[in-house]
Amino acid sequence: MIDTNEMGQLPPDLLRSFMVAADTGSFTRTASLVHRTQAAVSMQMKRLESELKCELFNRQGRGVTLTPEGEILYRYSGKILELHDEALAAIAQPKLNGLVRLGAPDDYATQHLPSVLKEFALTHPLVQIEVFCEGAPCLTDKLNKGQLDLTITTSNEKSTYSAPLELVWILPERMNPADSPVLPLALFHPDCCYRTNALHALEASGRAYRIAYGSPSLAGVLAAVQGGLAIAPVTRDTRAEGCRHATPADGLPPIQPGNMELRFQPGNRSEVVSIFAGFIANQIGIAL
Known part of the structure; x- marks a missing residue:
């Protein structure tokens, strides 16, 4: 039988500081992130x-680096803290x-x-999301x-629950657009504001283009760009291997x-839908 009196304890506050210290490699940096003094972190x-x-x-x-024992503890700390927080939230x-x-x-x-x-699952584990x-x-x-409760979508019209969405060109890493008298485009479906705004920009500038590839999905659009075959309008946070944003x-x-x-x-806006929407709104910067 294991004697629990002889076993060490793993208080959550110590594990949180431990993980930050392991990630930053510095007790001083950890102190600023966990809002303690450097001496307090060292004591922890x-x-x-x-x-x-x-x-x-x-x-x-x-600086600090993990010992082999520290590496073992680090692998378990995230799981311990996740279960700890989930239990408290539940x-x-x-x-x-x-x-x-x-x-x-x-x-x-x-x-x-x-x-x-x-x-959302940590705080409301009984809610089913489809x-x-x-x-x-x-x-x-x-x-x-009535087949969906809410959607995340895009539009050129501002609405009650919307936030600006910056659009940029993404192109093959080694492509020089000046070498293409007629720009080959990879675009989303006809009702997408990415497509509408990109075509409007090209037409307003007098730049010749042709629609070479089309897809309703980002993966399909990026496939053409990654293949070196076209350029496409995407959000600024979109990245893809072998591609770059236009300068x-x-x-x-x-x-x-x-x-x-x-x-x-x-x-039909129920309490559970409203609460879940609040989590989405916080993520994408929309005020509810």
Whole structure:
């Protein structure tokens, strides 16, 4: 039988400081991030080492690195803290339950939903979330028919729940647009504001173009760009291997920003939908 009196303890506050110190390699930097003094952080780490009866850090001047024992503890610390926070949240939060049906283009789902879903699940683990990834016209149709509770979509019109969406050109890393008298484009579906605003920018500047590739998904559009076959309008946070964003030296016209917005099913906004929407709004910078 294990004698728990002889085992070391792993207080959550010590583990949080330990993980920050491991990530930053500095007790001084850790102190500013966990809002303690450098001396207090050093004391925390000495206490943790005392509890576990081993050294967790190699102290080298002003920096620190993990010992083999520290590496082992680091692998477990994230799991311990995640379960700790989940348990506290499950006890402290009201027992919200229900179903939320969210519609979003695949690129928004990939970029924004992982952290939203994780954070929401920690505080409201009983809520079921269903995510539908389709183009904006299809999502709008489903929302109006009551088949979705809310959507994340784009538009050129500002709405009650919207935020500016900066658009840029993405092109193959070694492409020089000046070498293409007629620019080959990879575009989204005809109702997408990325497409509308990009074409308007080219036409207003008198730049010749041809629509070479089309896809309702970001993956499909980027495939053409990564293949060195076209350029495309995307959000500024979109990155792809072998591609780059246009610079002023490329001579491409700037694209008018669009708007990212949350839309709710008309006349049916439940408590669980509103709370989940708040998590999304915080992630993408929309004020509810």
